[in-house]
Amino acid sequence: MKGLNTVVAGTLSYLPKWFARPFANPYVAGESFSEAAQVVRGLNHRGFKATLDILGEHVTSIEEAHAVRDAYAMLFRDIEAEKLDTGVSLKLTHLGLALDRALVEENVLALGDAAKKTGNFLRIDMENSPYTTATLDIFQRCLGRYNRVGTVLQAYLRRTLDDIEALGSPNLNVRICKGIYREPVEIAFQDPEKIRENYFAAVQAVIQSGGFVAVATHDLSLITQVETWFENASIPPDRFEFQVLYGVPMQGKLEALRDKGFTVRIYVPFGAAWFDYSIRRLQENPHILGYVLKNMFTSRT
Numbered sequence: 001m002k003g004l005n006t007v008v009a010g011t012l013s014y015l016p017k018w019f020a021r022p023f024a025n026p027y028v029a030g031e032s033f034s035e036a037a038q039v040v041r042g043l044n045h046r047g048f049k050a051t052l053d054i055l056g057e058h059v060t061s062i063e064e065a066h067a068v069r070d071a072y073a074m075l076f077r078d079i080e081a082e083k084l085d086t087g088v089s090l091k092l093t094h095l096g097l098a099l100d101r102a103l104v105e106e107n108v109l110a111l112g113d114a115a116k117k118t119g120n121f122l123r124i125d126m127e128n129s130p131y132t133t134a135t136l137d138i139f140q141r142c143l144g145r146y147n148r149v150g151t152v153l154q155a156y157l158r159r160t161l162d163d164i165e166a167l168g169s170p171n172l173n174v175r176i177c178k179g180i181y182r183e184p185v186e187i188a189f190q191d192p193e194k195i196r197e198n199y200f201a202a203v204q205a206v207i208q209s210g211g212f213v214a215v216a217t218h219d220l221s222l223i224t225q226v227e228t229w230f231e232n233a234s235i236p237p238d239r240f241e242f243q244v245l246y247g248v249p250m251q252g253k254l255e256a257l258r259d260k261g262f263t264v265r266i267y268v269p270f271g272a273a274w275f276d277y278s279i280r281r282l283q284e285n286p287h288i289l290g291y292v293l294k295n296m297f298t299s300r301t
């Protein structure tokens with residue numbers, strides 16, 4: 001199956017957008033803010049929070065990086081105007097990290113200011129390993145100025161528990177995910193069971209450091225393991241939340257978590273770059289194609 005997924009993922013980029021659209025549709029909230037706002041409104045109505053992401057990464061010019069910064073600044077204003085219950089997630093290569101470190105810092109700090117002005121929350125997504133250290137450094141600079149900012153750590157990376165220890169502070173707000181990129185064995189666990197073990201250990205470490213943890217996974221047994229630990233250890237619900245990607249079927253688990261009074265947040269990507277983004281994700285991780293096909297036959301969030 002893995003070999004077949006790789007071949008199909010490689011071929012998709014040569015196919016027209018109309019063909020790829022049905023594959024991306026369930027996971028992307030449209031191209032415009034108004035389409036995304038409609039999705040967020042629906043989620044809010046059902047008692048879920050959201051985090052909005054403008055699709056894209058790896059800009060290739062300074063002008064493009066500035067345009068992305070301006071689009072995010074506008075997004076903060078639009079969220080406030082529309083009174084949506086949603087934060088914002090962004091990728092640093094979308095703001096120029098692969099081009100120029102000073103440029104990206106300036107852009108992120110400007111967006112930290114925009115988030116502060118509108119009373120919103122900014123989360124810096126984690127990309128592949130060449131960017132891990134720079135992302136954490138920039139995150140810490142933001143945290144020095146503004147405390148409603150968070151980042152992401154990946155349970156497959158061997159360094160993650162050390163990173164939590166190094167970051168450790170009561171202001172720490174970390175989303176823990178398994179990690180979506182392909183990383184070499186020298187730096188990343190490959191065994192799914194080991195990744196799950198490290199995931200659970202990372203969640204516990206963030207809580208023990210005094211921080212807030214966002215548990216981002218669709219792995220139902222892992223969610224139950226973490227949820228049981230939160231309950232048995234009497235961790236107050238304002239110290240954690242659960243997060244999933246828009247469109248992934250969760251078999252009623254999100255409603256059950258919500259009904260227990262836990263915060264559930266849905267990551268809602270939108271934007272014109274949906275095609276390039278979907279193809280890149282598929283090529284980086286052909287397993288996703290298997291998920292997409294499986295999910296087409298299962299009920300959705």
Ligand SMILES: Cc1cc2nc3c(=O)[nH]c(=O)nc-3n(C[C@H](O)[C@H](O)[C@H](O)COP(=O)(O)OP(=O)(O)OC[C@H]3O[C@@H](n4cnc5c(N)ncnc54)[C@H](O)[C@@H]3O)c2cc1C
Pocket residue numbers: 124125126127152154175177178179180181216217218219220243244245248266267288291292294295
């Ligand atoms: C809110 C959120 C934010 C994330 N942010 C980042 C980030 O900043 N950096 C990063 O590297 N990774 C990020 N990820 C992706 C994450 O690292 C994993 O690659 C992804 O969630 C799959 O792992 P899993 O924990 O869901 O478990 P898995 O065992 O991989 O998946 C469990 C089941 O969930 C379903 N599923 C999982 N992923 C998908 C998908 N993409 N499409 C359709 N169905 C799927 C499948 O049915 C699968 O069987 C994020 C994930 C979430 C939920």
